[in-house]
Amino acid sequence: MNAWRGVATQSCLAGVLVFTATGATAYETPTHDQISGLAAERSSLDVTLRESLGLSRGLSEVVLRQRLDTWLREGSVKEDRIARYLNHFHNPTVESWLGAGYFGNVGQSAILWGQNPDQEVPSWSWLNVRQYYLDALTARxxxxxxxxxxxxxxxLGRLIHLIQDVASPARRGPRLPT
Structure with missing residues (x-):
């Protein structure tokens, strides 16, 4: 009799969990901003900027009237604008990554998009961002x-956004830009 009571209790608990669970949704714009800011704060980036690149204020360094951490956060927010959000999905179960984007062929897989130097002008691919960094160090x-x-x-903010979106469970479709 006690065994049946245990099974019944477990079944009831499982039922409650199933019927009260809410679906996971994509991150909203303020969430991207906050996650990106916290990631920058908690990384070694500030120390690297100060000690290796000689930027005495680190992430607080002002460049073109804006702090570096603000540029990063803004990038993570801007990545959802226009039609870029169609490229923020990856389906690892398909045979070819060429069909791993939203609905297979609407937009690129986020993994390919983040590496595609031919996105648009300006391109925010990993390859292009690395070139921007080299130019920041070497331009005359x-x-x-x-x-x-x-x-x-x-x-970097835009690329961080892609990682955040791919890490968000149950991404079913694009979120309209804000």
Whole structure:
């Protein structure tokens, strides 16, 4: 009799969990902003900027009238604008990654999109963001270096956004841009 009571209790608990659970949804814009800011704060980026690149204020360094951490956060928010959000999905169960985007062929897989230097102008692919970083270190004119550094951090924010979206469970479709 006690065994039946245990099974009945477990079944009831399972039923309650199933019928009261809510679906996972995509991150909203403020969430991308917050996650990106916290990721930057908790990483070694601030120390690296100070000690290896000589930016005495680290993430608080102002470049083109805006702090570097703000450029990063803005990039993570801007990535959902226009039609870019159609490229924020990846279905690992398909045979070819060319069909791993939203509904198979609407948009690219987020993994391919993040590496595609031919996205649009300007491109925020990993390849392009690395070039912006190199330009930030090597450009002859200070204005060009500053623009490249701002682009580097905006690009990092955009790439972080892709990782956040792919990590969000149950991404079923694009969220309309805000």
């Amino acid at each position: 004119r200070k204005g060009d270096r500053d623009q490249a550094l701002a682009d580097t951090f905006e690009g």
